Amino acid sequence: MQLGRFLMRDLLTALALILVIEGIAYALFPEMLRRLAARTTRTPAQALRVGGLIAAILGVMFVWVLRH
Numbered sequence: 001m002q003l004g005r006f007l008m009r010d011l012l013t014a015l016a017l018i019l020v021i022e023g024i025a026y027a028l029f030p031e032m033l034r035r036l037a038a039r040t041t042r043t044p045a046q047a048l049r050v051g052g053l054i055a056a057i058l059g060v061m062f063v064w065v066l067r068h
Helices: 003-028 030-042 045-067
Strands: none
16 A cells, blocks of 8 residues: 555544543533633634644654654
8 A cells, every 4th residue: 555545544543532432521511512612712812822732842752652
């Protein structure tokens, strides 16, 4: 199999897992997620950027550890 096919399969698998995790979270904790979403509207954009960047870096590190 080509490298591109592996990468595309992994990307689609990751997106599918995001949908599964979010779907389960919304099914089990709808009110908590509603409050969390409301709180993010009051959070400064810079704090959201920093939190997103930290989450992305941790995610990349986690994938790297799992794959190597």
